[in-house]
Amino acid sequence: MxxxxxxxxxxxxxxxxxxxxxxxxxxxxxxxxxxxxxxxxxxxxxxxxxxxxxxxxxxxxxxxxxxxxxxxxxxxxxxxxxxxxxxxxxxxxxxxxxxxxxxxxxxxxxxxxxxxxxxxxxxxxxxxxxxxxxxxxxxxxxxxxxxxxxxxxAPQNRVLFEIDNLRHLFRGGRLNPLKYIIGTALKIKPLVEFKDGELKVIAQNRSRRKTMDVILGKIDDFVQNFKNVYVGLFTYDKEDNIFKAIHDIIKERWPHIRINFSKKICPVFTTHVGVDGYSVAVVSYN
Incomplete structure (x- = not known):
């Protein structure tokens, strides 16, 4: 026991x-x-x-x-x-x-x-x-x-979602109306970050590759400051070229990072983020 x-x-x-x-x-x-x-x-x-x-x-x-x-x-x-x-x-x-x-x-x-x-x-x-x-x-x-x-x-824990739209987060009360209106008007895939107990839209780029660069930049910050870095990945679409690129770049650029793939997301989270997009999580410590 x-x-x-x-x-x-x-x-x-x-x-x-x-x-x-x-x-x-x-x-x-x-x-x-x-x-x-x-x-x-x-x-x-x-x-x-x-x-x-x-x-x-x-x-x-x-x-x-x-x-x-x-x-x-x-x-x-x-x-x-x-x-x-x-x-x-x-x-x-x-x-x-x-x-x-x-x-x-x-x-x-x-x-x-x-x-x-x-x-x-x-x-x-x-x-x-x-x-x-x-x-x-x-x-x-x-x-x-x-x-x-x-x-x-705990202070370094991050979870990022690139999602299809903000409708489900807004409907679930997890997003303020202004962010929802702007995101909907631009018709782009937003990047949402959970950090320090708050959920925020941190990128609304027309180019998904720019969003990818935001994610990779965050990972690089952790690599520069912490000895142990873990990255978790989840996607609804395994053929998503951006998701594949993120995985390949992490593996090539930071071979010491331990990568983990999650197989699913709980229905509670699906209710708020929808069923399109991908997620990247980071855990790091010294």
């Missing part, structure tokens, strides 16, 4: 081998489709994507306090001594605060051994984060050791 258990919400996309090896638990987010609530973990990702453009009324929702309480208590019941919960970043969802409230409902002993970590991360960034922690996890670290490693990475 390992010392410390890890719990994520279902927006975290993590390699299945890592999930099994480190006995990771997921608490399901929710997606309301035409007024009917569904657990995100019960939604078929491929079918959801196929039907996406036919779904007129989509809303995402956080887990309940009870969902987190039950997940945390289950880990202690299994024999774990400490639990770290890594919810979706607080800047994107109420999920983090719900996890904090769930901790308050635990017994004093279990509350003292439960930690809610603000990762400043999301989606495929969580997958990348776990890949960066594998060597440490193999030593069966204490919660303090894991939290120190997480804190060393």
């Amino acid at each position: 390992r010392k410390t258990a890890l719990i994520f919400d279902s927006t975290a996309i993590i390699d299945e081998e890592i999930v099994k090896k480190y006995d990771i638990t997921f608490v399901s987010m929710n997606v309301a489709i035409d007024g009917v609530n569904h657990r995100a973990l019960d939604i078929d990702d491929e079918e959801f994507r196929k039907q996406f453009h036919n779904l007129k009324n989509l809303k995402s929702g956080s887990p309940s306090i009870l969902d987190f309480e039950e997940a945390i208590n289950a880990k202690f019941d299994e024999g774990y001594k400490e639990v770290i919960v890594l919810p979706l970043a607080s800047g994107l969802s109420a999920t983090f605060n719900i996890a904090v409230m769930a901790r308050e409902g635990l017994s004093p002993e279990r509350k003292a051994a439960t930690y809610i970590h603000e990762s400043n991360n999301a989606s495929i960034g969580m997958d990348l984060l776990m890949h960066s922690l594998v060597e440490l996890l193999d030593t069966d670290p204490t919660a303090d050791e894991l939290l120190a490693a997480l804190e060393a990475r």
Whole structure:
């Protein structure tokens, strides 16, 4: 039995081998489709994507306090001594605060051994984060050791999405009206960045190659300042020439960077970013 258990919400996309090896638990987010609530973990990702453009009324929702309480208590019941919960970043969802409230409902002993970590991360960034922690996890670290490693990475965590349009972010309340109007008028593919708990449109170039240069420039900044750099990639279209170019340039320009491919995105994120485009995540530390 390992010392410390890890719990994520279902927006975290993590390699299945890592999930099994480190006995990771997921608490399901929710997606309301035409007024009917569904657990995100019960939604078929491929079918959801196929039907996406036919779904007129989509809303995402956080887990309940009870969902987190039950997940945390289950880990202690299994024999774990400490639990770290890594919810979706607080800047994107109420999920983090719900996890904090769930901790308050635990017994004093279990509350003292439960930690809610603000990762400043999301989606495929969580997958990348776990890949960066594998060597440490193999030593069966204490919660303090894991939290120190997480804190060393948190300020540099980035997730970028080049998406087809801003409509879904605007509809989900994740974007202000002015940005939406400008992006729609220009009819371009925007680049959205999640950084320091905030979601921002950082590029609206007519040339997708200029957007690619923005992404590569950000990666170069991390390479110049940090010894260990991980890059995660996801795309809806494996034949996208820009996505292929990003991968090839990273591999050629910075051969020491560890590249990871994620296979999917949670339906909650699909609700807000749509089903076109690609994502790049970065995790770095010294």
